[in-house]
Amino acid sequence: MTFIPKPKLHHPDLQKNALGYTRRDYEGPVSTLCAGCGHDSISAAIVKACFELDIEPHRVAKMSGIGCSSKTPTYFLGASHGFNSVHGRMPSVATGANLANKDLIYLGVSGDGDSASIGIGQFAHAMRRGVNMVYIVENNGVYGLTKGQFSATSDKGAKSKRGVVNSDEAIDLVGLALQLGATFVARSFSGDKTQLVPLIEAALQHKGIAFIDCISPCVAFNNHEGSTKSFDYVREHNEALNSLDVISGREEITVDYEPGTMEMVTQHDGSVLALRKLHTSYDVNDRVAALTYMQERAAAGEIVTGLLYVDPNPRDLHAHLDTVETPLNALNDDALVPGARALERINAGLR
Amino acid sequence: MQPTDIHDPDYFHKVVDCQWACPAHTPVPEYIRLIADGRYADAFMINWKSNVFPGILGRTCDRPCEPACRRGRVEDEPVAICRLKRVAADFKGDVSDRMPPRPTTRNGKKIALIGAGPASLTVARDLAPLGYELVIYDGDTRAGGMIRSQIPKFRLPEEVIDEEVGYITAMGPEMRLGQRVDSLKGVLDEGYDAVFVGTGAPRGRDLPIPGREEGAANIHIGIDWLSSVSFGHIAKIGKRVIVLGGGNTAMDCCRSARRLGGDDVKVIVRSGFEEMKASPWEKEDAMGEDIPILNMLVPIAFIHEDGKLVGMTFDKVRAEYDARGRRNLVSTGEEPQFHGCDDVLVAVGQENAFPWIERDIGMTFDDRWDMPVVDETTFQSTLKNVFFGGDAAFGPKNIIWAVAHGHQAAISIHKFCQGEDVAVRPPPGVTVVSQKMGIHEWSYDNNVSLDLRFKVPHRDKFAALSDIKAEVELGFDLKLAFNEAQRCLNCDVQTVFDDKLCIECDACVDICPVDSISFTANGEEADLRTRLSAPATNQTQSIYVSQGLKTGRVMAKDEDVCLHCGLCAERCPTGAWDMQRFLIDVAQAESACCSK
Numbered sequence: 001m002t003f004i005p006k007p008k009l010h011h012p013d014l015q016k017n018a019l020g021y022t023r024r025d026y027e028g029p030v031s032t033l034c035a036g037c038g039h040d041s042i043s044a045a046i047v048k049a050c051f052e053l054d055i056e057p058h059r060v061a062k063m064s065g066i067g068c069s070s071k072t073p074t075y076f077l078g079a080s081h082g083f084n085s086v087h088g089r090m091p092s093v094a095t096g097a098n099l100a101n102k103d104l105i106y107l108g109v110s111g112d113g114d115s116a117s118i119g120i121g122q123f124a125h126a127m128r129r130g131v132n133m134v135y136i137v138e139n140n141g142v143y144g145l146t147k148g149q150f151s152a153t154s155d156k157g158a159k160s161k162r163g164v165v166n167s168d169e170a171i172d173l174v175g176l177a178l179q180l181g182a183t184f185v186a187r188s189f190s191g192d193k194t195q196l197v198p199l200i201e202a203a204l205q206h207k208g209i210a211f212i213d214c215i216s217p218c219v220a221f222n223n224h225e226g227s228t229k230s231f232d233y234v235r236e237h238n239e240a241l242n243s244l245d246v247i248s249g250r251e252e253i254t255v256d257y258e259p260g261t262m263e264m265v266t267q268h269d270g271s272v273l274a275l276r277k278l279h280t281s282y283d284v285n286d287r288v289a290a291l292t293y294m295q296e297r298a299a300a301g302e303i304v305t306g307l308l309y310v311d312p313n314p315r316d317l318h319a320h321l322d323t324v325e326t327p328l329n330a331l332n333d334d335a336l337v338p339g340a341r342a343l344e345r346i347n348a349g350l351r
Numbered sequence: 352m353q354p355t356d357i358h359d360p361d362y363f364h365k366v367v368d369c370q371w372a373c374p375a376h377t378p379v380p381e382y383i384r385l386i387a388d389g390r391y392a393d394a395f396m397i398n399w400k401s402n403v404f405p406g407i408l409g410r411t412c413d414r415p416c417e418p419a420c421r422r423g424r425v426e427d428e429p430v431a432i433c434r435l436k437r438v439a440a441d442f443k444g445d446v447s448d449r450m451p452p453r454p455t456t457r458n459g460k461k462i463a464l465i466g467a468g469p470a471s472l473t474v475a476r477d478l479a480p481l482g483y484e485l486v487i488y489d490g491d492t493r494a495g496g497m498i499r500s501q502i503p504k505f506r507l508p509e510e511v512i513d514e515e516v517g518y519i520t521a522m523g524p525e526m527r528l529g530q531r532v533d534s535l536k537g538v539l540d541e542g543y544d545a546v547f548v549g550t551g552a553p554r555g556r557d558l559p560i561p562g563r564e565e566g567a568a569n570i571h572i573g574i575d576w577l578s579s580v581s582f583g584h585i586a587k588i589g590k591r592v593i594v595l596g597g598g599n600t601a602m603d604c605c606r607s608a609r610r611l612g613g614d615d616v617k618v619i620v621r622s623g624f625e626e627m628k629a630s631p632w633e634k635e636d637a638m639g640e641d642i643p644i645l646n647m648l649v650p651i652a653f654i655h656e657d658g659k660l661v662g663m664t665f666d667k668v669r670a671e672y673d674a675r676g677r678r679n680l681v682s683t684g685e686e687p688q689f690h691g692c693d694d695v696l697v698a699v700g701q702e703n704a705f706p707w708i709e710r711d712i713g714m715t716f717d718d719r720w721d722m723p724v725v726d727e728t729t730f731q732s733t734l735k736n737v738f739f740g741g742d743a744a745f746g747p748k749n750i751i752w753a754v755a756h757g758h759q760a761a762i763s764i765h766k767f768c769q770g771e772d773v774a775v776r777p778p779p780g781v782t783v784v785s786q787k788m789g790i791h792e793w794s795y796d797n798n799v800s801l802d803l804r805f806k807v808p809h810r811d812k813f814a815a816l817s818d819i820k821a822e823v824e825l826g827f828d829l830k831l832a833f834n835e836a837q838r839c840l841n842c843d844v845q846t847v848f849d850d851k852l853c854i855e856c857d858a859c860v861d862i863c864p865v866d867s868i869s870f871t872a873n874g875e876e877a878d879l880r881t882r883l884s885a886p887a888t889n890q891t892q893s894i895y896v897s898q899g900l901k902t903g904r905v906m907a908k909d910e911d912v913c914l915h916c917g918l919c920a921e922r923c924p925t926g927a928w929d930m931q932r933f934l935i936d937v938a939q940a941e942s943a944c945c946s947k
């Protein structure tokens with residue numbers, strides 16, 4: 001744990017975004033996680049993504065549960081809203097918050113314990129309902145806060161720091177999310193911000209449930225030989241499908257790529273995802289193919305990363321429920337209490 | 352880029368910008384930490400070893416360290432290094448028992464030192480403990496040279512000079528004061544093993560324009576006038592005074608004139624305000640004493656009536672730059688300006704003069720300036736047993752340069768007398784020690800203070816102007832000193848990277864408050880500088896590049912604005928980063944000739 005605050009002094013040429021904020025303005029207090037924790041890198045990636053997208057900090061609600069991962073919202077976006085829920089219950093709280101005020105940007109941060117064990121039911125329902133939020137699982141395959149037991153995402157056959165071999169099958173959150181109808185599914189690695197930052201940016205712009213499974217090595221309990229979530233293992237077995245540029249608004253696409261290697265995904269709000277394809281035959285809009293491909297590559301021992309699936313025309317919870325345009329929390333009494341005459345009309349219609 | 356060789360003493364030395372910029376390479380952060388720790392005597396002795404005159408320099412130094420200070424690149428102003436030095440001198444108490452004892456045995460070599468200014472005194476300080484018999488000559492009756500004769504007492508009280516010059520005279524050199532040397536040959540004939548010439552730049556430049564002779568009674572050469580004021584020969588001046596010149600001597604002249612009866616004192620300078628040679632703070636102090644500085648005015652003539660000076664005329668000019676960027680002052684064509692005055696002080700430069708060195712004794716003088724040819728490293732003249740230093744060597748500079756020259760000349764003299772090659776310079780001593788005390792604890796205070804530079808309290812202006820001996824600056828008190836000391840970034844506590852331990856987790860990149868650290872593909876320096884977390888545009892600052900890491904990338908750290916806060920090392924899970932105090936001990940004569 002670091003005892004001193006991060007000095008306020010910054011690089012003299014530090015850039016400002018359209019709102020006049022620097023990247024440093026999106027930070028929070030110094031992390032109390034173990035030095036070198038992958039989660040801190042993810043926090044830094046979130047900071048960078050929000051800075052680059054000119055997001056107003058007060059328009060973001062950080063939602064989390066319990067665990068190392070769920071502590072991290074304290075360490076980024078210090079000027080945003082935050083809610084630490086009960087263990088594994090972040091998806092319900094986020095769903096409720098999103099129902100009440102759909103205008104905020106919901107950023108859920110969870111871990112493999114929080115989402116794949118105690119909260120797996122909650123995870124499943126947030127996916128299938130399509131809550132408009134970013135859902136990041138900081139996946140280290142281990143219970144760090146209780147000293148390194150296997151978690152539900154630990155691969156079968158992985159070795160713990162003490163040498164014990166995991167005999168249980170791993171829960172594949174990416175597979176679940178795809179099956180359950182998530183409209184944006186990605187996998188990334190905390191040690192590769194060049195990949196992670198654009199993915200978070202794209203997820204923040206996605207109008208539906210955007211799930212990112214982010215492998216995040218636990219340096220204290222799961223970064224040894226035999227682990228399948230260590231820096232070395234992930235780097236060795238990482239197969240990136242594509243690399244992403246997020247182009248928001250009317251910016252022109254100026255980057256030149258070889259023909260056939262670029263894929264443009266125009267999203268509902270007009271923003272464009274420019275995908276540089278590393279596997280040319282892979283179709284990022286084909287959910288069924290994605291599921292098959294993930295299974296195949298996993299069986300071959302590869303960790304597939306990148307944007308795995310995106311529905312360019314997603315529907316979210318509010319669309320399913322056909323709610324009004326105005327956020328529910330902003331509706332006044334006139335709209336909410338239609339009065340005796342309206343009630344009479346309804347009753348009459350039911351007779 | 353090639354991996355950085357951090358074992359080259361110069362690499363980390365350059366990171367300590369202040370120490371690197373100091374001609375005498377004073378370990379600045381080291382003594383500032385001691386001040387913060389209340390160890391004033393220790394802080395003083397570190398200074399004394401490097402720069403010999405801490406109390407004097409703490410008031411008068413030209414401070415090459417401060418523009419170099421890293422703090423000035425991350426916020427508005429550098430650490431007040433110079434005035435902290437004074438704090439060490441002010442609060443050190445009695446340090447006489449820490450001074451080197453008089454040697455009990457002589458080494459049989461006899462050295463003459465001509466001039467008793469900072470250069471000669473430094474040579475004496477370095478050589479006396481080694482057993483040399485030293486004879487110091489000076490035309491003045493008291494030692495100190497320009498420190499005593501030219502710096503006004505309201506900037507540097509007499510007691511401070513007495514004390515710090517006294518430490519050296521107490522080491523036992525023979526002081527032949529009041530004996531102006533008028534023949535080098537005569538000195539050489541006395542059989543010295545070596546002679547050091549530290550006679551300064553004693554001749555003030557004159558201004559031979561019309562009216563100079565007629566107005567002579569009220570036209571004074573700046574440094575001579577300051578010297579007469581200093582020794583009490585002059586105690587007043589006319590009410591209206593013009594000071595010509597834009598250097599620190601001009602600032603001393605105008606401020607002295609204000610204290611000796613000058614009510615209407617102005618400084619008139621050929622160049623623009625920014626190009627003036629005077630240090631910014633000296634200009635500020637002068638203006639603070641109601642002395643206007645008029646720029647871009649070239650003197651035309653001294654105007655006199657009935658044999659008495661009444662004023663001067665000036666041509667208003669503007670600066671034009673030619674294709675090569677050289678400045679020309681071109682008349683604006685306006686009517687000449689007249690400025691009335693009773694006295695003029697001419698402070699337009701000074702130069703060395705060696706009428707007392709015979710030209711037939713085998714010493715080579717250059718053709719252009721008629722100055723002795725002196726080696727820039729060894730300070731040896733072409734007459735192998737004669738060495739130069741201070742302003743006498745390469746023209747007017749500052750006290751700290753004289754001290755630096757003195758140290759080098761002392762090494763040369765020592766080597767020369769021991770029959771060794773003076774061109775082979777002794778290497779510095781380097782100590783690098785980890786500052787790690789616990790998992791996240793360091794033996795230096797790594798919490799970066801956000802305070803802005805503190806101002807040194809000044810004496811009340813009325814009281815200051817009414818007594819030429821009343822020191823204007825009162826110095827930091829201990830509380831101010833502590834707070835100012837805390838502004839130091841501890842640049843000597845180096846970030847040391849071990850590529851074998853790094854797991855490339857990015858923790859250091861994420862925590863670094865100034866975006867100094869990057870992990871990226873290696874490349875040519877010019878290309879690499881553009882690809883870092885923050886582009887490294889300050890070409891004077893190094894990029895610290897590691898060996899190739901597991902992913903094939905390298906760690907590249909821009910040293911430019913690193914706060915040395917140690918957070919990279921605190922957040923590093925494997926100890927690949929460590930904070931190590933780098934102490935470089937630049938060689939002095941004591942250890943110079945290791946063989947003897």
